[in-house]
Amino acid sequence: SGPCTVKCGNCKKVGHIIQNFKTPATIKNQRTRTCYECGSLGHYKSKCPIVKFHKHVDMIYGRVRASKPKIMQDAIEIATKLRNKKTITLVECQTKKKKRLDNTPKNNQNQQQPNKRQNTGRAYTARHGEKKH
Numbered sequence: 001s002g003p004c005t006v007k008c009g010n011c012k013k014v015g016h017i018i019q020n021f022k023t024p025a026t027i028k029n030q031r032t033r034t035c036y037e038c039g040s041l042g043h044y045k046s047k048c049p050i051v052k053f054h055k056h057v058d059m060i061y062g063r064v065r066a067s068k069p070k071i072m073q074d075a076i077e078i079a080t081k082l083r084n085k086k087t088i089t090l091v092e093c094q095t096k097k098k099k100r101l102d103n104t105p106k107n108n109q110n111q112q113q114p115n116k117r118q119n120t121g122r123a124y125t126a127r128h129g130e131k132k133h
Contacts, residue, residue: 007014037045045051 032041033044034041035043035045035048037048038050043049
């Protein structure tokens with residue numbers, strides 16, 4: 001309490017200096033721990049209950065896969081059938097679309113038109129040296 005005692009420059013109390021002084025905002029920021037996985041306050045990702053739950057589910061899935069190969073085989077077969085069905089449907093849709101595009105009037109102009117007069121087709125197909133009928 002003498003003239004040589006060190007006082008805080010902010011609060012003028014003895015026992016700490018301004019470098020160690022913590023404002024209420026600084027103290028609050030140190031206490032708020034935020035988990036960036038679930039967004040809640042009070043814990044970090046390493047202690048997050050949601051992350052632990054997902055790890056537990058993955059572990060259970062691995063055990064089921066190892067202990068029940070028949071069930072996994074059935075699941076793989078169902079997934080394969082669904083994928084094949086999706087592929088077949090996609091091919092059918094592409095074929096229908098292609099047929100629709102081929103039947104447009106613009107594409108039909110380039111095709112040979114049928115002969116309007118009778119017997120003209122015979123003249124075009126007759127070989128050299130043969131007579132027309």
